[in-house]
Amino acid sequence: MVIYSHSRLSTYEQCPMKFKFKYLDKIPVEIEDTIECFMGRKVHEALEWFYKKIIIGEVPKLKDVLEQYECSWFKDFNKEIKIVKKEFSSEDYFIKGHYFISKYYEKNYPFENNILAIEKKILVDLDGKGEYLLRGFIDRLDYNKETKEYEIHDYKTGGWMKSQKELDKDRQLALYSLGIKQEFSDAERILLNWHFLAFNKKMFSLRTNEELEKLKQKTIELIKKIEIETNWPTSKSALCDWCEFQEHCGKVQSLNLDNLSSKEDI
Numbered sequence: 643m644v645i646y647s648h649s650r651l652s653t654y655e656q657c658p659m660k661f662k663f664k665y666l667d668k669i670p671v672e673i674e675d676t677i678e679c680f681m682g683r684k685v686h687e688a689l690e691w692f693y694k695k696i697i698i699g700e701v702p703k704l705k706d707v708l709e710q711y712e713c714s715w716f717k718d719f720n721k722e723i724k725i726v727k728k729e730f731s732s733e734d735y736f737i738k739g740h741y742f743i744s745k746y747y748e749k750n751y752p753f754e755n756n757i758l759a760i761e762k763k764i765l766v767d768l769d770g771k772g773e774y775l776l777r778g779f780i781d782r783l784d785y786n787k788e789t790k791e792y793e794i795h796d797y798k799t800g801g802w803m804k805s806q807k808e809l810d811k812d813r814q815l816a817l818y819s820l821g822i823k824q825e826f827s828d829a830e831r832i833l834l835n836w837h838f839l840a841f842n843k844k845m846f847s848l849r850t851n852e853e854l855e856k857l858k859q860k861t862i863e864l865i866k867k868i869e870i871e872t873n874w875p876t877s878k879s880a881l882c883d884w885c886e887f888q889e890h891c892g893k894v895q896s897l898n899l900d901n902l903s904s905k906e907d908i
């Protein structure tokens with residue numbers, strides 16, 4: 643049985659052919675690390691380190707969190723990391739991450755959150771029978787004792803922000819909230835929080851039980867669609883620039899053109 647993830651579903655929605663290359667053919671590719679992913683990872687790691695300290699009763703100073711970020715960046719950075727946007731350098735991204743952490747720290751000080759878990763693994767049983775499972779990781783899970791709400795927190799380091807309307811329809815955290823409801827019997831209200839670090843802005847959304855029920859059904863339908871897919875069409879978009887299967891995709895397309903050519907279709 644396949645256990646799905648939000649990124650697995652998104653890959654299919656982005657491009658069925660990419661899904662095939664990645665999950666069915668399992669084409670070995672040298673996964674190029676992009677600078678956006680690298681920076682995002684380093685910021686997440688620094689915040690993970692920070693909140694783990696808070697769980698044990700320490701509140702590190704901003705300079706300590708930044709030092710953690712810097713050490714980790716210089717330990718792991720290498721020249722192979724791909725910079726797609728040629729107008730920026732790796733230093734620009736390093737500074738961006740630095741800025742994100744500083745602003746986040748200032749905005750959220752003094753950190754009195756009641757933290758339940760960091761990088762929490764979640765398993766969602768979509769059909770209640772264990773036939774359609776989805777797993778994921780929550781950046782941070784809090785419990786607000788005053789409002790009795792569970793809070794899912796997600797840090798975003800991308801250079802774009804979603805609108806409230808988009809967040810009210812966001813699938814990933816809503817799916818994770820299903821997992822929290824299944825794990826914690828007192829989890830009635832779950833606040834979904836996004837921290838858009840590039841904009842120093844926190845936004846939130848809530849889902850009704852009815853909305854979550856619909857989401858479960860829609861997600862099961864999407865999984866069923868993937869499981870009976872046989873055509874695996876390509877879907878070109880700006881995201882192709884970041885696709886690790888560009889070379890394979892080009893070969894498939896030229897093969898298709900050859901077939902058409904032999905049938906004098908072009």
Ligand code: SF4
Nearest residue numbers: 657876877882885891
């Ligand atoms: S390069 Fe684009 S069209 Fe080709 S597999 Fe990747 S995402 Fe799909």
